[in-house]
Amino acid sequence: QSALTQPASVSGSPGQSITISCTGTSSDVGGYNYVSWYQQHPGKAPKLMIYEVSNRPSGVSNRFSGSKSGNTASLTISGLQAEDEADYYCSSYTSSSTQGYVFGTGTKVTVL
């Protein structure tokens, strides 16, 4: 179960849009629409931001959106705000090796 590949860091100015990529294989991201995204502030538990590729849970800002093309999923944050500065992880169901889930390597988002 190899981790999904994310950029180590992404930055943007307040009000700008940024996109975080999450690359896997046909056994995970490319094979299933069960990609989710989590936000984690330092010392805190992760928070679900996107589920099933592009759906937002109740209470999550519509500035967060998700998409997928082939083996790569993406999280876009529009209208970047200071409170968006955090680590972001993608996750996907995987059928490789054993049934389960795999997380991405994580991306540190910095608001300049």
Added chain:
Amino acid sequence: QVQLVESGGGVVQPGGSLRLSCAASGFTFSSYGMHWVRQAPGKGLEWVAFIRYDGSNKYYADSVKGRFTISRDNSKNTLYLQMNSLRAEDTAVYYCAKDQFAWNDGPDAFDIWGQGTMVTVSS
């Protein structure tokens, strides 16, 4: 409110055992699949194990298979993780997390997380 509270972490020697607990409240525990996810210091998230809402199916990451056992007691609204043959690389914060949807027999997202409990494996 919906809440998960982990306990049982601590310092253990290599080869030792530890049992983690996760107390659930604010939702119908017996209706939801549950997971353990861990995070080594300064590292990313790693999915560890899953148990179906009724305990009938369990899945494990390759890294813990044969050493860790996930279980649940729906009468006590509690999830467990029995960890045996612990290694230094098992050192991490261990989170319990719930499936987003009730009675779900397919893949799901993790919509509620506990605050985590630290496990340190060191001599």
